Amino acid sequence: MNNDLKEYVTSKTRAAKQASRKCSILxxxxxxxxxxxxxxxxxxxxxxxxxxxxxxxxxxxxxxxSSAKQDRLLITDRRLEDMIQGLNSLAEYNDPVGExxxxxxxxxxxxxxxxxVPFGVIAIIYESRPNVTADAAGLAIKAGNAVVLRGGKEAxxxxxxxxxxxxxxxxxxxxxxxxxxxxxxxERDSIDILIREKNTVDLVIPxxxxxxxxxxxxxxxxxxxxxxxxxxxxxxxxxxxxDMARSVVVNAKTQRPSVCNAIETLLVDQExxxxxxxxxxxxxxxxxxxxxxCEQTCRILQDQGSLEIEPASEEDYATEFLxxxxxxxxxxxxEEAVNHIRKYGTLHSEAIIAEDASAxxxxxxxxxxxxxxxxxxxxxxxxxxxxxGAEMGISTQKMHARGPMGLRELTSxxxxxxxxxxxxE
Amino acid sequence: MNNDLKEYVTSKTRAAKQASRKCSILxxxxxxxxxxxxxxxxxxxxxxxxxxxxxxxxxxxxxxxSSAKQDRLLITDRRLEDMIQGLNSLAEYNDPVGExxxxxxxxxxxxxxxxxVPFGVIAIIYESRPNVTADAAGLAIKAGNAVVLRGGKEAxxxxxxxxxxxxxxxxxxxxxxxxxxxxxxxERDSIDILIREKNTVDLVIPxxxxxxxxxxxxxxxxxxxxxxxxxxxxxxxxxxxxDMARSVVVNAKTQRPSVCNAIETLLVDQExxxxxxxxxxxxxxxxxxxxxxCEQTCRILQDQGSLEIEPASEEDYATEFLxxxxxxxxxxxxEEAVNHIRKYGTLHSEAIIAEDASAxxxxxxxxxxxxxxxxxxxxxxxxxxxxxGAEMGISTQKMHARGPMGLRELTSxxxxxxxxxxxxE
Numbered sequence: 011m012n013n014d015l016k017e018y019v020t021s022k023t024r025a026a027k028q029a030s031r032k033c034s035i036l037x038x039x040x041x042x043x044x045x046x047x048x049x050x051x052x053x054x055x056x057x058x059x060x061x062x063x064x065x066x067x068x069x070x071x072x073x074x075x076s077s078a079k080q081d082r083l084l085i086t087d088r089r090l091e092d093m094i095q096g097l098n099s100l101a102e103y104n105d106p107v108g109e110x111x112x113x114x115x116x117x118x119x120x121x122x123x124x125x126x127v128p129f130g131v132i133a134i135i136y137e138s139r140p141n142v143t144a145d146a147a148g149l150a151i152k153a154g155n156a157v158v159l160r161g162g163k164e165a166x167x168x169x170x171x172x173x174x175x176x177x178x179x180x181x182x183x184x185x186x187x188x189x190x191x192x193x194x195x196x197e198r199d200s201i202d203i204l205i206r207e208k209n210t211v212d213l214v215i216p217x218x219x220x221x222x223x224x225x226x227x228x229x230x231x232x233x234x235x236x237x238x239x240x241x242x243x244x245x246x247x248x249x250x251x252x253d254m255a256r257s258v259v260v261n262a263k264t265q266r267p268s269v270c271n272a273i274e275t276l277l278v279d280q281e282x283x284x285x286x287x288x289x290x291x292x293x294x295x296x297x298x299x300x301x302x303x304c305e306q307t308c309r310i311l312q313d314q315g316s317l318e319i320e321p322a323s324e325e326d327y328a329t330e331f332l333x334x335x336x337x338x339x340x341x342x343x344x345e346e347a348v349n350h351i352r353k354y355g356t357l358h359s360e361a362i363i364a365e366d367a368s369a370x371x372x373x374x375x376x377x378x379x380x381x382x383x384x385x386x387x388x389x390x391x392x393x394x395x396x397x398x399g400a401e402m403g404i405s406t407q408k409m410h411a412r413g414p415m416g417l418r419e420l421t422s423x424x425x426x427x428x429x430x431x432x433x434x435e
Numbered sequence: 436m437n438n439d440l441k442e443y444v445t446s447k448t449r450a451a452k453q454a455s456r457k458c459s460i461l462x463x464x465x466x467x468x469x470x471x472x473x474x475x476x477x478x479x480x481x482x483x484x485x486x487x488x489x490x491x492x493x494x495x496x497x498x499x500x501s502s503a504k505q506d507r508l509l510i511t512d513r514r515l516e517d518m519i520q521g522l523n524s525l526a527e528y529n530d531p532v533g534e535x536x537x538x539x540x541x542x543x544x545x546x547x548x549x550x551x552v553p554f555g556v557i558a559i560i561y562e563s564r565p566n567v568t569a570d571a572a573g574l575a576i577k578a579g580n581a582v583v584l585r586g587g588k589e590a591x592x593x594x595x596x597x598x599x600x601x602x603x604x605x606x607x608x609x610x611x612x613x614x615x616x617x618x619x620x621x622e623r624d625s626i627d628i629l630i631r632e633k634n635t636v637d638l639v640i641p642x643x644x645x646x647x648x649x650x651x652x653x654x655x656x657x658x659x660x661x662x663x664x665x666x667x668x669x670x671x672x673x674x675x676x677x678d679m680a681r682s683v684v685v686n687a688k689t690q691r692p693s694v695c696n697a698i699e700t701l702l703v704d705q706e707x708x709x710x711x712x713x714x715x716x717x718x719x720x721x722x723x724x725x726x727x728x729c730e731q732t733c734r735i736l737q738d739q740g741s742l743e744i745e746p747a748s749e750e751d752y753a754t755e756f757l758x759x760x761x762x763x764x765x766x767x768x769x770e771e772a773v774n775h776i777r778k779y780g781t782l783h784s785e786a787i788i789a790e791d792a793s794a795x796x797x798x799x800x801x802x803x804x805x806x807x808x809x810x811x812x813x814x815x816x817x818x819x820x821x822x823x824g825a826e827m828g829i830s831t832q833k834m835h836a837r838g839p840m841g842l843r844e845l846t847s848x849x850x851x852x853x854x855x856x857x858x859x860e
Contacts, residue, residue: 429811
């Protein structure tokens with residue numbers, strides 16, 4: 011491992027650790043003011059930020075990045091305002107730190123309080139969206155943490171400009187500027203070093219593609235929260251209201267196909283497949299959705315003139331298309347639907363459309379996912395839609411946090427115990 | 436990696452995963468009955484268990500294991516009864532699964548419930564105490580999980596006999612016998628395979644020495660909860676009631692020195708060191724405690740006739756002695772005490788003895804540990820002492836669970852969302 015790079019990364023994490031001690035004891039008002047100053051500084055330095063963003067976009071063009079990736083990089087006026095708006099609304103949220111989660115007294119007189127505290131230092135590893143720089147820093151700081159940001163190299167100039175603005179903003183507040191650390195060296199190794207810094211980093215959250223997340227999970231010594239990969243399903247039960255099943259499936263697939271809470275596979279009960287699929291087929295044609303169907307699906311939909319359809323492979327069922335492609339499988343019933351989801355699901359969001367309440371309950375009970383839905387689109391798995399405000403991502407693991415992660419999920423707790431000389435017998 | 440061993444371990448974890456699905460939807464009564472049957476079967480098969488334990492003890496003797504390790508292996512009548520009693524009291528605890536942690540309705544009509552659910556499959560990696568086999572299986576099953584046990588090779592026969600009894604007990608219940616899996620192959624590699632089984636294992640908890648825990652944290656792909664290492668401190672503030680400070684320090688050091696919540700270093704405010712240390716010295720002599728002192732401590736205690744004392748090294752401050760040895764350092768005040776704990780502490784249990792409430796609050800606020808105490812012994816960091824009943828260990832990390840881990844800490848949650856056709860705009 012590159013010693014110079016290691017020294018560089020650990021100097022950042024050590025500074026963050028030092029700052030985190032101050033952050034952990036700040037008042038709610040001090041944090042609120044800091045978030046506002048961060049937003050104001052982004053506004054004040056918008057010219058520099060747009061200029062830096064232009065440099066990133068030029069590099070992207072020169073390096074032949076896809077237009078989708080270029081779009082992710084782009085900071086528009088609207089996106090800049092959204093970042094500032096995000097920081098301002100965070101400022102107004104209740105401070106999660108110091109909340110007494112529970113308290114009790116023991117027979118020996120010890121008073122025990124379980125108190126919410128910050129994690130300490132949170133590292134965020136992300137790819138090309140520069141807005142993550144502002145969102146992640148804001149969330150981490152509001153929850154009393156210091157943050158170490160390791161963004162993708164494509165957005166390096168934009169991220170630098172945003173971090174400069176935010177730390178300039180902090181300089182006028184009680185929060186040390188060292189509370190926001192940015193890893194400017196974007197060699198891949200800097201990730202591996204960062205995620206092994208157990209002494210100075212308390213939590214790492216990778217945000218990005220499946221490859222990045224897999225790599226971090228495997229290499230990290232620091233505790234990780236896995237986010238984002240969503241191979242989500244809707245199961246249309248025999249008792250479903252078929253009109254509702256049409257509108258929900260169309261919404262979950264097409265309203266924004268590139269996101270993790272969109273569905274990738276539709277499971278249709280055989281009892282209603284002949285009636286439902288041809289009707290849905292019309293909607294899919296209208297929305298330009300391609301189908302990868304099981305044998306029965308292909309048979310039922312063969313006469314659906316303009317529908318693009320091909321046979322589904324095993325791999326299709328395992329794929330997060332993130333595109334206007336839908337795998338469709340006819341299943342014998344709830345049991346087969348649940349088993350299919352167990353086999354291919356990623357513990358993200360799963361839905362059943364059914365009028366039969368006991369079938370719905372069985373599904374909600376038996377399917378293991380962060381969010382399980384009855385008669386609603388999977389697209390609601392989102393911090394804002396849940397009413398949590400901003401989110402740091404959507405956890406797909408079962409430890410610590412599940413589903414949308416807001417401020418509370420960026421905290422830990424400790425037990426505060428007060429006595430008058432108690433000793434153990 | 437050994438393919439045959441990998442196949443062996445994954446056959447166990449796959450079976451556990453399969454069983455966990457059934458376990459997750461069992462009723463409270465079914466789990467209660469299962470725990471009772473497990474305890475009864477241990478009683479019924481006590482002869483085979485004692486015989487197996489004898490075989491382990493003979494091997495221990497032949498292999499020259501220390502008497503401390505032999506003692507850890509030993510299953511006495513009392514210890515067997517404690518295991519059964521542990522299972523019986525777990526049976527009576529409230530079922531944590533299904534608890535609605537919070538619920539809310541969104542403006543669009545969606546009803547969101549945050550519901551406590553089992554983790555799924557929990558792997559426990561432990562060393563030589565056979566009672567962990569019964570305690571861990573009981574806790575995991577009560578919380579609706581399946582469990583994969585990987586005990587130390589010294590206790591292999593005892594563990595096999597205990598597992599046989601418990602699974603025989605399960606055979607008469609609604610819980611599949613596959614809910615308790617035991618890894619009989621004790622090659623080291625079986626640990627490495629187990630902790631990478633991300634598809635079938637949801638959580639791994641290592642219980643044992645610092646070496647085992649470090650290894651698991653570094654190698655695991657499955658989420659880990661770190662447990663146990665406790666380099667704990669007491670800081671005696673200038674305002675302390677010195678009699679209280681004596682009894683609490685003596686208790687925290689000597690009541691059971693081999694456990695993680697015993698203290699290893701005493702920090703004494705310089706204002707009271709001349710008065711306090713000689714008095715404490717007498718207690719330490721009486722209890723046979725050796726001192727590793729800072730310069731000032733050595734000077735103050737030099738006339739304390741029979742006290743064994745030697746200069747403290749840097750390493751002493753970093754050592755979890757787990758023995759009748761106490762490092763002692765005179766500090767300038769709270770700031771130095773807090774900094775010393777930051778440098779050497781392991782986020783376990785830390786205490787201040789003080790009559791000055793604002794000093795106590797500053798300490799409780801600023802020290803980052805699972806449990807922070809004012810005027811009480813650190814020895815109370817324990818599931819039973821906190822009133823949680825049995826515990827799966829004491830977490831020293833900040834993610835998911837901190838401090839004593841009881842039933843609740845062996846669960847996750849999911850969001851259950853009910854609608855009437857809602858789609859996202």
